[in-house]
Amino acid sequence: MDYLLNAIATVFTFEALLVLFLGTLAGMIIGMLPGLSSTMGVALCIPITFNMPPELSLILLGAVYVSSVYGGSVTAILLRTPGTDASIATSLDGFPLTSSGRGAEALGIATIGSLFGGLFSTLALLAIAPLLSKVALAFGPQEYTLLALGGLITVIGVVSDIPVKGLIAAIAGLMLATIGLDNFTGAQRFLFDRPELIDGMPLLPVLIGLFSVSQAFNLCVPVAGRVLDENTKLRFSGHFPYFHDIKRCLRTMNRSSVIGTIVGILPGAGTSIAAFISYNEARRKSKNPENFGKGELEGVAASEAANNAVTGGTLIPTLTLGIPGNAVTAVFVGGLTIHGLIPGPQLFTDFADITYTLIMSLFLANILFAVLGLILSRHLVHVTRIPGALLGPMILIFSIIGTYALRNEMFDVWLAALFGVIGYFMERWRFPTAPLVIAMVLGPILEVNFRRSMQISDWDLTVFFTRPISLALVCMIVAAIAYPVWRHLKHKRALNQVNPVN
Amino acid sequence: MFKKTLLCAAVTVVASAVSLSSAVAAEYPTKPIKMVVAFGAGGSTDTMARIFAKYAEKYIGKRIIVINKTGAGGELGWTFLSRAKPDGYTIGLINSPGVEIYPFTRAETIQYNLEDIRPLVNVVTDPGVLAVSADSPYKTLNDFVAHIKANPGKVTVSHEGVGGDDHLAALTFGKKANVDMNFVAFNGNAEATAALLGGHIDAFEGNMSEAAAQIKSGAVRALAVWAPERVSAIPDVQTGREQGMDIISAASRGIAVPAGVPDDIYQKLMETAKKVVSDEGFRAELAKLNMPVNPMYGKDYEQFMQTTHDTLKSIWDVEPWIVK
Numbered sequence: 001m002d003y004l005l006n007a008i009a010t011v012f013t014f015e016a017l018l019v020l021f022l023g024t025l026a027g028m029i030i031g032m033l034p035g036l037s038s039t040m041g042v043a044l045c046i047p048i049t050f051n052m053p054p055e056l057s058l059i060l061l062g063a064v065y066v067s068s069v070y071g072g073s074v075t076a077i078l079l080r081t082p083g084t085d086a087s088i089a090t091s092l093d094g095f096p097l098t099s100s101g102r103g104a105e106a107l108g109i110a111t112i113g114s115l116f117g118g119l120f121s122t123l124a125l126l127a128i129a130p131l132l133s134k135v136a137l138a139f140g141p142q143e144y145t146l147l148a149l150g151g152l153i154t155v156i157g158v159v160s161d162i163p164v165k166g167l168i169a170a171i172a173g174l175m176l177a178t179i180g181l182d183n184f185t186g187a188q189r190f191l192f193d194r195p196e197l198i199d200g201m202p203l204l205p206v207l208i209g210l211f212s213v214s215q216a217f218n219l220c221v222p223v224a225g226r227v228l229d230e231n232t233k234l235r236f237s238g239h240f241p242y243f244h245d246i247k248r249c250l251r252t253m254n255r256s257s258v259i260g261t262i263v264g265i266l267p268g269a270g271t272s273i274a275a276f277i278s279y280n281e282a283r284r285k286s287k288n289p290e291n292f293g294k295g296e297l298e299g300v301a302a303s304e305a306a307n308n309a310v311t312g313g314t315l316i317p318t319l320t321l322g323i324p325g326n327a328v329t330a331v332f333v334g335g336l337t338i339h340g341l342i343p344g345p346q347l348f349t350d351f352a353d354i355t356y357t358l359i360m361s362l363f364l365a366n367i368l369f370a371v372l373g374l375i376l377s378r379h380l381v382h383v384t385r386i387p388g389a390l391l392g393p394m395i396l397i398f399s400i401i402g403t404y405a406l407r408n409e410m411f412d413v414w415l416a417a418l419f420g421v422i423g424y425f426m427e428r429w430r431f432p433t434a435p436l437v438i439a440m441v442l443g444p445i446l447e448v449n450f451r452r453s454m455q456i457s458d459w460d461l462t463v464f465f466t467r468p469i470s471l472a473l474v475c476m477i478v479a480a481i482a483y484p485v486w487r488h489l490k491h492k493r494a495l496n497q498v499n500p501v502n
Numbered sequence: 503m504f505k506k507t508l509l510c511a512a513v514t515v516v517a518s519a520v521s522l523s524s525a526v527a528a529e530y531p532t533k534p535i536k537m538v539v540a541f542g543a544g545g546s547t548d549t550m551a552r553i554f555a556k557y558a559e560k561y562i563g564k565r566i567i568v569i570n571k572t573g574a575g576g577e578l579g580w581t582f583l584s585r586a587k588p589d590g591y592t593i594g595l596i597n598s599p600g601v602e603i604y605p606f607t608r609a610e611t612i613q614y615n616l617e618d619i620r621p622l623v624n625v626v627t628d629p630g631v632l633a634v635s636a637d638s639p640y641k642t643l644n645d646f647v648a649h650i651k652a653n654p655g656k657v658t659v660s661h662e663g664v665g666g667d668d669h670l671a672a673l674t675f676g677k678k679a680n681v682d683m684n685f686v687a688f689n690g691n692a693e694a695t696a697a698l699l700g701g702h703i704d705a706f707e708g709n710m711s712e713a714a715a716q717i718k719s720g721a722v723r724a725l726a727v728w729a730p731e732r733v734s735a736i737p738d739v740q741t742g743r744e745q746g747m748d749i750i751s752a753a754s755r756g757i758a759v760p761a762g763v764p765d766d767i768y769q770k771l772m773e774t775a776k777k778v779v780s781d782e783g784f785r786a787e788l789a790k791l792n793m794p795v796n797p798m799y800g801k802d803y804e805q806f807m808q809t810t811h812d813t814l815k816s817i818w819d820v821e822p823w824i825v826k
Contacts, residue, residue: 195608
């Protein structure tokens with residue numbers, strides 16, 4: 001308790017609040033710009049923290065982390081240009097809402113969802129971190145294999161108006177995921193003599209290409225019925241979500257926060273799994289699932305609550321076990337060690353003052369980005385009023401800068417351009433792009449963990465059924481596949497009864 | 503008239519270029535120096551680089567800007583370093599044994615020559631450790647060897663990618679102990695540690711600096727450290743040599759410049775490097791990070807890299823660890 005009071009006292013000093021404010025603002029901007037990921041935002045701050053006291057450094061890193069995840073929702077909703085895979089699910093309903101003139105509402109519910117998820121997971125971090133960190137260890141290669149498989153099926157299902165095309169896109173993503181050095185054998189797979197591909201097909205250039213660059217083309221290239229001209233222009237709407245809408249989304253936000261926190265705890269599981277599983281659950285539990293994908297506030301709330309809940313979740317194994325939950329927290333660990341704070345149990349004993357200061361500042365950062373977001377969203381919506389001929393090139397420029405900045409490599413920029421063209425045609429031919437990107441994220445998780453489980457068990461496939469968590473995941477996957485099929489058949493029978501001629 | 507102006511301009515350019523080149527060595531550095539790190543910000547190589555840069559700035563009097571040029575396990579960053587203008591304004595971090603082995607393990611695609619990189623100073627030598635989780639029944643290296651012998655091919659040991667120093671250490675261990683293990687690749691220390699603590703694998707092979715926190719907290723038990731003598735960060739852990747298993751394996755990190763840097767500039771950088779490495783504050787910061795400082799300068803460092811290259815190349819030639 002003493003620690004908490006001390007931490008509160010540290011956070012509420014002028015210096016700390018200033019750092020918190022600047023970090024939150026910087027994080028939001030980083031999140032909004034295509035190509036600047038949370039990982040990069042936190043990494044960019046590491047040199048700045050060098051000459052700062054450890055408490056302030058952590059406040060800065062924490063604020064940038066949580067607010068950059070939130071910031072990603074803004075462009076995903078307004079322009080359909082998610083900056084990272086974390087906010088792809090947000091754009092599924094966010095952009096249709098914007099297109100129908102309800103951009104401000106979508107931003108509002110995204111802000112409230114993010115706040116909810118962020119606070120929920122920070123509370124989990126504060127209250128039951130050591131307990132939850134056991135979850136991270138309970139997941140072995142078998143469980144990761146099934147989690148990735150489940151995530152993949154979910155994503156294909158989410159874009160289910162044309163499941164075959166979703167499946168094709170996912171398979172293309174899985175194929176792209178096989179590029180690169182095979183860590184098990186050292187074999188170089190499909191490199192085409194490009195050393196840039198040794199680490200695998202880089203995700204962000206593909207993502208930026210498929211979403212941001214292709215959207216820039218959409219805005220610039222007038223094709224009959226596709227350009228956002230006078231008639232279909234993004235309209236401006238000033239009102240925030242109604243209270244009853246927020247109330248309606250509470251259950252979804254609650255469920256998504258739990259999913260996000262748990263997925264966050266699992267090292268290497270990926271934020272996008274959490275967002276898509278939550279989105280799918282929200283749709284499954286909804287009274288009108290057919291609205292999802294066409295502009296349903298609950299879809300935005302589900303995705304955003306989940307991806308912000310991941311932030312607190314990832315910090316749980318990072319701080320309690322010294323095992324970073326994702327790439328951002330791995331950079332975080334670097335930031336901690338620079339100050340001689342070695343992540344692990346002693347963070348909560350020997351360095352408890354600093355650790356609790358970080359946790360307290362996360363609460364504040366979440367509240368601060370929500371306040372800033374609610375104030376700014378009124379104005380941010382105006383972005384959609386910029387003519388496409390101007391907005392398109394702007395998105396393009398940010399995409400190029402962002403892609404180059406990833407690792408100072410022109411190759412990545414060409415890659416983004418190539419996938420921009422691919423994305424443009426995928427959209428024209430109605431192939432969903434989300435399954436491709438998510439398959440690229442999940443492909444390696446699926447592959448290496450399947451191989452690991454097989455290697456450890458000496459090719460005994462029963463290991464997937466003899467472990468409790470693994471068995472539960474198998475059942476969930478079977479249900480996830482069987483349920484839509486069953487519903488479809490039932491629906492068909494009902495139709496036949498109504499209209500026996502068919 | 504135009505021609506005359508052009509000629510004038512040309513003369514001025516040539517003249518200034520000549521005066522510039524003679525001034526370069528005497529006044530070096532006149533502008534900030536770029537330091538290329540082949541791994542991401544916040545990683546252990548990057549952290550060391552930034553601490554080095556902080557102290558080097560103090561001695562050299564100019565800003566040192568760390569640039570992360572990541573990809574291909576360091577290859578892209580080293581390619582960049584090897585091709586940089588050799589004027590002393592681009593220096594970089596190199597990691598052994600990666601930098602020495604890629605030219606032969608990736609012979610078909612490699613884009614740099616080892617000769618194009620001139621080593622300056624080795625800073626850190628981070629030895630490998632073999633560890634089991636705290637609740638494992640094996641207390642010593644020999645207990646563990648006996649267990650592997652009793653269960654050939656069944657005992658799972660993690661490493662962080664084929665051809666990395668921990669994989670090579672695990673291979674050498676298998677050969678010296680004459681045992682057959684089941685090696686499982688993980689993407690980095692975090693995943694491997696989680697798998698060890700969760701009981702999904704039997705043992706873990708990785709670098710000391712990354713495992714030290716878990717060893718100190720008692721979560722994992724190190725059976726051996728692959729160093730010539732005990733390491734101060736984990737003084738209770740016996741070396742392989744003490745237990746009759748003479749294996750030396752480590753990841754080393756040092757500073758290098760593009761080959762062709764003028765000698766006086768190289769000397770100036772060397773002086774700076776020596777001051778940094780012997781700086782008490784610098785050593786204290788690295789000690790906090792469990793990174794053992796092991797300075798090797800100029801020729802010694804070159805010799806060390808050559809030996810590393812030759813040893814691993816001879817193993818590779820007989821028994822390549824990557825099946826093509």
